[in-house]
Amino acid sequence: MELGYLIIFWYGILHAFGPDHLTAITDFSIGKSMKKTMLITLAFAFGHGMTLFIFAKILEVYHLPENVTDYGDVISSTVIVSMGVYLLYMVYADKIHLNKHKHEGKEHIHIYFGKEHVHDDTKIASTSAWTMGALMGMGGVRGMLVTLGMLHGETVDFSMVLAFVAGVSVVFVSFGGVILYINKEFLTSKTNVRRVFATAGLISVAVGTDMLLA
Structure with missing residues (x-):
């Protein structure tokens, strides 16, 4: 069974390289601090994994027609497009602001949306990332956990999800480091x-539209 966990972990790494996932991480992490970026990437990974777990358990008991499960891909793609449209709207409406000030002689840059500058929005950002990760978990990967569970003669359990989330998190956190560099430089x-x-x-918008048309 240890080999099974390793396979799922590796699949999580490969799965995380999907352009839709990296795009979502980028959208949530741009302009954030190191703490917020790391929390966002982990929240997205766990939201994604939890949805996979729930749907995998359902699909072990109920067989859903392919035309029904295909809606998961539509939901995932729509989430990506919606996030892109939202960012473009914020730019067009001039609702993205930058504030420079000093704390203890060191300059800090804060990027915020809307009229008010809120210092501690970590909980909101993490919750949003978790929700988006959960929604995107409906698309494309429902058969992965079920198939691997059957290959080893085991039902899908939560430890499999943790192995998958661990693999996904390796890529997400590493990519979050790239976003941190962009934020700083x-x-x-x-x-x-x-x-x-x-x-x-x-x-x-381009990635989400391509997924919808595929």
Whole structure:
């Protein structure tokens, strides 16, 4: 069974490299601090894994027609497109702001949305990432956990989900490090912030639309 967990862990790593997942992580993590970025990536991974677990358990008992389960892919794609449209709207409506100030002689840059600058929005961001991860977990990978569970003569259990989440998290956290570098090196002016968010929005719309048309 240990080999089975290793296979699922490796599948999680490969699965996380999907453009839809990396796009979602980018959308949530741009402009965030190290703490927020790490919490967001882990929340997304666990939300994704929990949905897989729930649907895998359901599909062990009930056989759903393919045309029904295909809606999971539609939901996942729609989430990506919606996130992209939201980012583009925020850029167009000039609702993304940058605030520079000093704490103990050291300059800090904060990026926030809307009219008010909220310092501690970590809980909101993490909850949103968990929710999006859960929604995207409906698409494309429902058969993976069920198949691996059957190969080893075992039902799908929560330890399998943890192995999958661990694999996904390796990639998500590593990619989060790339986003942290972008945050630090490029998001130093409002012009750059608008450009980066607009680019992320366009990529999200393109990736999501491609998934819908596939």
